[in-house]
Amino acid sequence: MSAGKEKTATEAADQPEKSRRGMNAEMPNIRSLLFGDQEEEWGYKRESENIIVGYGYKKFSKPPVIGKNPLLRSNTVIYNDVTIGDNLRTGHNVLIREKTTIGDDVLIGTNTVxxxxxxxxSNVSIQSNVYLPKNSYIEDNVFIGPCACFTNDRYPIRVKYKLRGPIIRQGASIGANSTFLSRIExxxxxxxxxxxxxxxxxxxWxxxxxxxxxIKALPAKLRVPNNI
Known part of the structure:
Protein backbone atom coordinates (compact mmCIF):
# COMPACT_ATOMS: atom_id res chain seq x y z
CA MET A 1 0.00 0.00 0.00
CA SER A 2 1.38 3.41 -0.92
CA ALA A 3 2.12 6.15 1.60
CA GLY A 4 -0.74 8.21 0.21
CA LYS A 5 -3.19 5.36 0.68
CA GLU A 6 -1.87 4.70 4.21
CA LYS A 7 -2.50 8.35 5.13
CA THR A 8 -6.03 8.20 3.77
CA ALA A 9 -6.77 5.04 5.74
CA THR A 10 -5.38 6.58 8.93
CA GLU A 11 -7.49 9.69 8.50
CA ALA A 12 -10.56 7.54 7.92
CA ALA A 13 -9.86 5.54 11.06
CA ASP A 14 -9.45 8.71 13.10
CA GLN A 15 -12.61 10.35 11.80
CA PRO A 16 -15.14 8.50 14.05
CA GLU A 17 -13.09 9.39 17.12
CA LYS A 18 -12.93 13.05 16.09
CA SER A 19 -16.67 13.10 15.44
CA ARG A 20 -17.35 11.43 18.76
CA ARG A 21 -15.23 13.98 20.61
CA GLY A 22 -16.99 16.81 18.78
CA MET A 23 -20.45 15.54 19.65
CA ASN A 24 -19.62 15.02 23.31
CA ALA A 25 -17.61 18.19 23.83
CA GLU A 26 -18.98 20.38 26.59
CA MET A 27 -19.80 24.02 25.98
CA PRO A 28 -17.40 26.41 27.71
CA ASN A 29 -18.55 27.72 31.06
CA ILE A 30 -18.91 31.40 30.12
CA ARG A 31 -20.34 33.40 33.01
CA SER A 32 -19.63 37.02 32.13
CA LEU A 33 -22.29 39.25 30.63
CA LEU A 34 -21.86 42.65 29.05
CA PHE A 35 -22.99 44.92 31.86
CA GLY A 36 -23.28 48.40 30.39
CA ASP A 37 -19.73 49.24 29.32
CA GLN A 38 -17.93 46.81 31.59
CA GLU A 39 -17.63 43.10 32.24
CA GLU A 40 -19.09 41.73 35.45
CA GLU A 41 -19.34 38.23 36.89
CA TRP A 42 -22.85 36.79 37.08
CA GLY A 43 -23.63 33.52 38.81
CA TYR A 44 -26.13 32.15 36.31
CA LYS A 45 -26.30 30.27 33.05
CA ARG A 46 -25.41 32.09 29.89
CA GLU A 47 -26.79 30.57 26.71
CA SER A 48 -24.83 32.55 24.10
CA GLU A 49 -23.13 35.80 23.15
CA ASN A 50 -24.32 39.39 22.52
CA ILE A 51 -26.31 39.85 25.71
CA ILE A 52 -26.54 43.30 27.29
CA VAL A 53 -27.67 43.47 30.91
CA GLY A 54 -27.72 47.09 32.05
CA TYR A 55 -28.16 49.34 29.02
CA GLY A 56 -27.64 52.90 30.27
CA TYR A 57 -30.49 54.81 28.66
CA LYS A 58 -29.81 57.95 30.70
CA LYS A 59 -27.27 59.36 33.13
CA PHE A 60 -27.47 58.03 36.69
CA SER A 61 -29.80 55.17 35.76
CA LYS A 62 -29.33 52.12 38.00
CA PRO A 63 -28.28 48.61 36.95
CA PRO A 64 -31.09 46.06 36.66
CA VAL A 65 -31.85 43.71 39.53
CA ILE A 66 -32.32 40.11 38.38
CA GLY A 67 -33.29 37.15 40.57
CA LYS A 68 -31.98 33.60 40.63
CA ASN A 69 -31.54 31.19 37.72
CA PRO A 70 -32.22 33.38 34.69
CA LEU A 71 -31.55 31.99 31.24
CA LEU A 72 -30.85 34.70 28.66
CA ARG A 73 -30.42 33.82 25.00
CA SER A 74 -28.46 35.71 22.36
CA ASN A 75 -29.18 39.39 21.65
CA THR A 76 -31.28 39.87 24.78
CA VAL A 77 -31.09 43.51 25.90
CA ILE A 78 -32.21 44.57 29.38
CA TYR A 79 -32.13 48.28 30.20
CA ASN A 80 -31.19 49.87 33.51
CA ASP A 81 -33.92 50.51 36.09
CA VAL A 82 -35.47 47.08 35.55
CA THR A 83 -36.39 44.61 38.30
CA ILE A 84 -36.86 40.92 37.48
CA GLY A 85 -37.68 37.97 39.75
CA ASP A 86 -36.39 34.40 39.69
CA ASN A 87 -36.29 31.99 36.75
CA LEU A 88 -36.62 34.45 33.87
CA ARG A 89 -36.23 32.79 30.46
CA THR A 90 -35.83 34.73 27.24
CA GLY A 91 -35.75 33.74 23.61
CA HIS A 92 -33.41 35.43 21.14
CA ASN A 93 -33.58 39.18 20.34
CA VAL A 94 -35.67 40.13 23.38
CA LEU A 95 -35.83 43.79 24.46
CA ILE A 96 -36.87 44.83 27.99
CA ARG A 97 -36.81 48.58 28.45
CA GLU A 98 -36.49 50.82 31.50
CA LYS A 99 -38.86 51.08 34.49
CA THR A 100 -40.19 47.57 33.96
CA THR A 101 -40.94 45.14 36.78
CA ILE A 102 -41.23 41.41 36.09
CA GLY A 103 -42.18 38.69 38.60
CA ASP A 104 -40.99 35.10 39.01
CA ASP A 105 -41.17 32.28 36.45
CA VAL A 106 -41.70 34.40 33.35
CA LEU A 107 -41.01 33.32 29.77
CA ILE A 108 -40.44 36.00 27.11
CA GLY A 109 -40.25 34.61 23.58
CA THR A 110 -37.99 35.44 20.65
CA ASN A 111 -38.28 38.92 19.09
CA THR A 112 -40.61 40.19 21.82
CA VAL A 113 -40.42 43.87 22.77
CA SER A 122 -45.44 35.96 37.95
CA ASN A 123 -45.97 32.72 36.04
CA VAL A 124 -46.53 34.57 32.76
CA SER A 125 -45.85 33.11 29.31
CA ILE A 126 -45.25 35.65 26.53
CA GLN A 127 -44.62 33.96 23.19
CA SER A 128 -42.54 35.13 20.22
CA ASN A 129 -43.01 38.42 18.33
CA VAL A 130 -45.24 40.04 20.95
CA TYR A 131 -45.27 43.84 21.26
CA LEU A 132 -46.07 45.37 24.66
CA PRO A 133 -46.10 49.18 24.59
CA LYS A 134 -45.18 51.61 27.33
CA ASN A 135 -47.51 51.49 30.35
CA SER A 136 -48.61 47.88 29.99
CA TYR A 137 -49.90 45.96 33.02
CA ILE A 138 -49.96 42.15 32.99
CA GLU A 139 -51.11 40.23 36.07
CA ASP A 140 -50.15 36.69 37.18
CA ASN A 141 -50.78 33.45 35.24
CA VAL A 142 -51.36 35.15 31.89
CA PHE A 143 -50.66 33.55 28.51
CA ILE A 144 -49.95 35.78 25.48
CA GLY A 145 -49.75 34.01 22.13
CA PRO A 146 -47.28 34.74 19.33
CA CYS A 147 -47.53 37.97 17.35
CA ALA A 148 -50.07 39.58 19.69
CA CYS A 149 -49.87 43.36 19.31
CA PHE A 150 -50.96 45.82 22.00
CA THR A 151 -51.10 49.60 21.55
CA ASN A 152 -51.16 52.61 23.87
CA ASP A 153 -52.13 55.54 21.62
CA ARG A 154 -55.73 55.81 20.46
CA TYR A 155 -55.00 58.57 17.92
CA PRO A 156 -51.38 58.05 16.81
CA ILE A 157 -49.51 61.40 16.62
CA ARG A 158 -52.75 63.29 15.79
CA VAL A 159 -53.78 64.67 19.18
CA LYS A 160 -52.22 65.04 22.61
CA TYR A 161 -53.02 61.82 24.40
CA LYS A 162 -51.81 60.10 27.56
CA LEU A 163 -50.29 56.79 26.57
CA ARG A 164 -52.14 53.90 28.18
CA GLY A 165 -51.29 50.31 27.42
CA PRO A 166 -53.33 47.19 28.09
CA ILE A 167 -54.43 45.78 31.44
CA ILE A 168 -54.50 41.99 31.31
CA ARG A 169 -56.00 40.51 34.44
CA GLN A 170 -55.01 37.31 36.22
CA GLY A 171 -55.42 34.06 34.30
CA ALA A 172 -56.39 35.63 30.97
CA SER A 173 -55.35 33.98 27.71
CA ILE A 174 -54.50 35.99 24.57
CA GLY A 175 -54.56 34.26 21.17
CA ALA A 176 -51.99 34.54 18.39
CA ASN A 177 -52.08 37.53 16.03
CA SER A 178 -54.65 39.39 18.10
CA THR A 179 -54.57 43.21 18.06
CA PHE A 180 -55.63 45.57 20.83
CA LEU A 181 -56.52 49.24 20.79
CA SER A 182 -55.15 51.36 23.64
CA ARG A 183 -56.59 51.28 27.17
CA ILE A 184 -58.15 47.83 26.71
CA GLU A 185 -58.74 45.75 29.83
CA TRP A 205 -64.45 34.77 32.06
CA ILE A 215 -68.01 39.30 23.26
CA LYS A 216 -69.46 35.86 23.88
CA ALA A 217 -69.87 33.53 26.82
CA LEU A 218 -66.78 31.46 27.51
CA PRO A 219 -67.55 27.75 26.98
CA ALA A 220 -67.70 25.74 30.19
CA LYS A 221 -64.74 23.55 29.19
CA LEU A 222 -62.56 26.68 28.96
CA ARG A 223 -63.53 28.06 32.35
CA VAL A 224 -60.42 26.62 33.95
CA PRO A 225 -57.07 28.12 35.05
CA ASN A 226 -54.25 28.48 32.55
CA ASN A 227 -51.85 25.55 32.57
CA ILE A 228 -48.59 27.50 32.21
Whole structure:
Protein backbone atom coordinates (compact mmCIF):
# COMPACT_ATOMS: atom_id res chain seq x y z
CA MET A 1 0.00 0.00 0.00
CA SER A 2 1.38 3.41 -0.92
CA ALA A 3 2.12 6.15 1.60
CA GLY A 4 -0.74 8.21 0.21
CA LYS A 5 -3.19 5.36 0.68
CA GLU A 6 -1.87 4.70 4.21
CA LYS A 7 -2.50 8.35 5.13
CA THR A 8 -6.03 8.20 3.77
CA ALA A 9 -6.77 5.04 5.74
CA THR A 10 -5.38 6.58 8.93
CA GLU A 11 -7.49 9.69 8.50
CA ALA A 12 -10.56 7.54 7.92
CA ALA A 13 -9.86 5.54 11.06
CA ASP A 14 -9.45 8.71 13.10
CA GLN A 15 -12.61 10.35 11.80
CA PRO A 16 -15.14 8.50 14.05
CA GLU A 17 -13.09 9.39 17.12
CA LYS A 18 -12.93 13.05 16.09
CA SER A 19 -16.67 13.10 15.44
CA ARG A 20 -17.35 11.43 18.76
CA ARG A 21 -15.23 13.98 20.61
CA GLY A 22 -16.99 16.81 18.78
CA MET A 23 -20.45 15.54 19.65
CA ASN A 24 -19.62 15.02 23.31
CA ALA A 25 -17.61 18.19 23.83
CA GLU A 26 -18.98 20.38 26.59
CA MET A 27 -19.80 24.02 25.98
CA PRO A 28 -17.40 26.41 27.71
CA ASN A 29 -18.55 27.72 31.06
CA ILE A 30 -18.91 31.40 30.12
CA ARG A 31 -20.34 33.40 33.01
CA SER A 32 -19.63 37.02 32.13
CA LEU A 33 -22.29 39.25 30.63
CA LEU A 34 -21.86 42.65 29.05
CA PHE A 35 -22.99 44.92 31.86
CA GLY A 36 -23.28 48.40 30.39
CA ASP A 37 -19.73 49.24 29.32
CA GLN A 38 -17.93 46.81 31.59
CA GLU A 39 -17.63 43.10 32.24
CA GLU A 40 -19.09 41.73 35.45
CA GLU A 41 -19.34 38.23 36.89
CA TRP A 42 -22.85 36.79 37.08
CA GLY A 43 -23.63 33.52 38.81
CA TYR A 44 -26.13 32.15 36.31
CA LYS A 45 -26.30 30.27 33.05
CA ARG A 46 -25.41 32.09 29.89
CA GLU A 47 -26.79 30.57 26.71
CA SER A 48 -24.83 32.55 24.10
CA GLU A 49 -23.13 35.80 23.15
CA ASN A 50 -24.32 39.39 22.52
CA ILE A 51 -26.31 39.85 25.71
CA ILE A 52 -26.54 43.30 27.29
CA VAL A 53 -27.67 43.47 30.91
CA GLY A 54 -27.72 47.09 32.05
CA TYR A 55 -28.16 49.34 29.02
CA GLY A 56 -27.64 52.90 30.27
CA TYR A 57 -30.49 54.81 28.66
CA LYS A 58 -29.81 57.95 30.70
CA LYS A 59 -27.27 59.36 33.13
CA PHE A 60 -27.47 58.03 36.69
CA SER A 61 -29.80 55.17 35.76
CA LYS A 62 -29.33 52.12 38.00
CA PRO A 63 -28.28 48.61 36.95
CA PRO A 64 -31.09 46.06 36.66
CA VAL A 65 -31.85 43.71 39.53
CA ILE A 66 -32.32 40.11 38.38
CA GLY A 67 -33.29 37.15 40.57
CA LYS A 68 -31.98 33.60 40.63
CA ASN A 69 -31.54 31.19 37.72
CA PRO A 70 -32.22 33.38 34.69
CA LEU A 71 -31.55 31.99 31.24
CA LEU A 72 -30.85 34.70 28.66
CA ARG A 73 -30.42 33.82 25.00
CA SER A 74 -28.46 35.71 22.36
CA ASN A 75 -29.18 39.39 21.65
CA THR A 76 -31.28 39.87 24.78
CA VAL A 77 -31.09 43.51 25.90
CA ILE A 78 -32.21 44.57 29.38
CA TYR A 79 -32.13 48.28 30.20
CA ASN A 80 -31.19 49.87 33.51
CA ASP A 81 -33.92 50.51 36.09
CA VAL A 82 -35.47 47.08 35.55
CA THR A 83 -36.39 44.61 38.30
CA ILE A 84 -36.86 40.92 37.48
CA GLY A 85 -37.68 37.97 39.75
CA ASP A 86 -36.39 34.40 39.69
CA ASN A 87 -36.29 31.99 36.75
CA LEU A 88 -36.62 34.45 33.87
CA ARG A 89 -36.23 32.79 30.46
CA THR A 90 -35.83 34.73 27.24
CA GLY A 91 -35.75 33.74 23.61
CA HIS A 92 -33.41 35.43 21.14
CA ASN A 93 -33.58 39.18 20.34
CA VAL A 94 -35.67 40.13 23.38
CA LEU A 95 -35.83 43.79 24.46
CA ILE A 96 -36.87 44.83 27.99
CA ARG A 97 -36.81 48.58 28.45
CA GLU A 98 -36.49 50.82 31.50
CA LYS A 99 -38.86 51.08 34.49
CA THR A 100 -40.19 47.57 33.96
CA THR A 101 -40.94 45.14 36.78
CA ILE A 102 -41.23 41.41 36.09
CA GLY A 103 -42.18 38.69 38.60
CA ASP A 104 -40.99 35.10 39.01
CA ASP A 105 -41.17 32.28 36.45
CA VAL A 106 -41.70 34.40 33.35
CA LEU A 107 -41.01 33.32 29.77
CA ILE A 108 -40.44 36.00 27.11
CA GLY A 109 -40.25 34.61 23.58
CA THR A 110 -37.99 35.44 20.65
CA ASN A 111 -38.28 38.92 19.09
CA THR A 112 -40.61 40.19 21.82
CA VAL A 113 -40.42 43.87 22.77
CA UNK A 114 -41.44 45.30 26.15
CA UNK A 115 -41.27 49.06 25.77
CA UNK A 116 -40.86 49.98 29.41
CA UNK A 117 -42.71 51.60 32.31
CA UNK A 118 -44.61 48.33 32.53
CA UNK A 119 -45.43 45.67 35.10
CA UNK A 120 -45.60 41.93 34.46
CA UNK A 121 -46.63 39.49 37.17
CA SER A 122 -45.44 35.96 37.95
CA ASN A 123 -45.97 32.72 36.04
CA VAL A 124 -46.53 34.57 32.76
CA SER A 125 -45.85 33.11 29.31
CA ILE A 126 -45.25 35.65 26.53
CA GLN A 127 -44.62 33.96 23.19
CA SER A 128 -42.54 35.13 20.22
CA ASN A 129 -43.01 38.42 18.33
CA VAL A 130 -45.24 40.04 20.95
CA TYR A 131 -45.27 43.84 21.26
CA LEU A 132 -46.07 45.37 24.66
CA PRO A 133 -46.10 49.18 24.59
CA LYS A 134 -45.18 51.61 27.33
CA ASN A 135 -47.51 51.49 30.35
CA SER A 136 -48.61 47.88 29.99
CA TYR A 137 -49.90 45.96 33.02
CA ILE A 138 -49.96 42.15 32.99
CA GLU A 139 -51.11 40.23 36.07
CA ASP A 140 -50.15 36.69 37.18
CA ASN A 141 -50.78 33.45 35.24
CA VAL A 142 -51.36 35.15 31.89
CA PHE A 143 -50.66 33.55 28.51
CA ILE A 144 -49.95 35.78 25.48
CA GLY A 145 -49.75 34.01 22.13
CA PRO A 146 -47.28 34.74 19.33
CA CYS A 147 -47.53 37.97 17.35
CA ALA A 148 -50.07 39.58 19.69
CA CYS A 149 -49.87 43.36 19.31
CA PHE A 150 -50.96 45.82 22.00
CA THR A 151 -51.10 49.60 21.55
CA ASN A 152 -51.16 52.61 23.87
CA ASP A 153 -52.13 55.54 21.62
CA ARG A 154 -55.73 55.81 20.46
CA TYR A 155 -55.00 58.57 17.92
CA PRO A 156 -51.38 58.05 16.81
CA ILE A 157 -49.51 61.40 16.62
CA ARG A 158 -52.75 63.29 15.79
CA VAL A 159 -53.78 64.67 19.18
CA LYS A 160 -52.22 65.04 22.61
CA TYR A 161 -53.02 61.82 24.40
CA LYS A 162 -51.81 60.10 27.56
CA LEU A 163 -50.29 56.79 26.57
CA ARG A 164 -52.14 53.90 28.18
CA GLY A 165 -51.29 50.31 27.42
CA PRO A 166 -53.33 47.19 28.09
CA ILE A 167 -54.43 45.78 31.44
CA ILE A 168 -54.50 41.99 31.31
CA ARG A 169 -56.00 40.51 34.44
CA GLN A 170 -55.01 37.31 36.22
CA GLY A 171 -55.42 34.06 34.30
CA ALA A 172 -56.39 35.63 30.97
CA SER A 173 -55.35 33.98 27.71
CA ILE A 174 -54.50 35.99 24.57
CA GLY A 175 -54.56 34.26 21.17
CA ALA A 176 -51.99 34.54 18.39
CA ASN A 177 -52.08 37.53 16.03
CA SER A 178 -54.65 39.39 18.10
CA THR A 179 -54.57 43.21 18.06
CA PHE A 180 -55.63 45.57 20.83
CA LEU A 181 -56.52 49.24 20.79
CA SER A 182 -55.15 51.36 23.64
CA ARG A 183 -56.59 51.28 27.17
CA ILE A 184 -58.15 47.83 26.71
CA GLU A 185 -58.74 45.75 29.83
CA UNK A 186 -59.05 41.98 29.54
CA UNK A 187 -60.79 40.58 32.61
CA UNK A 188 -59.74 37.71 34.86
CA UNK A 189 -59.90 34.32 33.16
CA UNK A 190 -61.07 35.80 29.85
CA UNK A 191 -59.93 34.45 26.50
CA UNK A 192 -59.18 36.37 23.30
CA UNK A 193 -59.33 34.26 20.14
CA UNK A 194 -56.55 34.18 17.57
CA UNK A 195 -56.75 37.04 15.08
CA UNK A 196 -59.25 39.07 17.11
CA UNK A 197 -59.21 42.86 16.86
CA UNK A 198 -60.16 44.03 20.34
CA UNK A 199 -61.72 47.51 20.45
CA UNK A 200 -63.44 47.36 23.85
CA UNK A 201 -62.93 45.81 27.27
CA UNK A 202 -63.35 42.06 27.65
CA UNK A 203 -65.35 41.06 30.78
CA UNK A 204 -64.01 38.39 33.16
CA TRP A 205 -64.45 34.77 32.06
CA UNK A 206 -65.74 35.70 28.61
CA UNK A 207 -64.57 35.16 25.03
CA UNK A 208 -63.60 37.85 22.50
CA UNK A 209 -63.67 36.61 18.92
CA UNK A 210 -63.62 38.18 15.46
CA UNK A 211 -62.65 41.51 13.88
CA UNK A 212 -63.87 43.67 15.42
CA UNK A 213 -64.12 41.33 18.38
CA UNK A 214 -67.54 40.27 19.63
CA ILE A 215 -68.01 39.30 23.26
CA LYS A 216 -69.46 35.86 23.88
CA ALA A 217 -69.87 33.53 26.82
CA LEU A 218 -66.78 31.46 27.51
CA PRO A 219 -67.55 27.75 26.98
CA ALA A 220 -67.70 25.74 30.19
CA LYS A 221 -64.74 23.55 29.19
CA LEU A 222 -62.56 26.68 28.96
CA ARG A 223 -63.53 28.06 32.35
CA VAL A 224 -60.42 26.62 33.95
CA PRO A 225 -57.07 28.12 35.05
CA ASN A 226 -54.25 28.48 32.55
CA ASN A 227 -51.85 25.55 32.57
CA ILE A 228 -48.59 27.50 32.21
Missing amino acids: IEGHSKIG VGEGAMVAAGAVVTRNVPP SLAIGAPAR
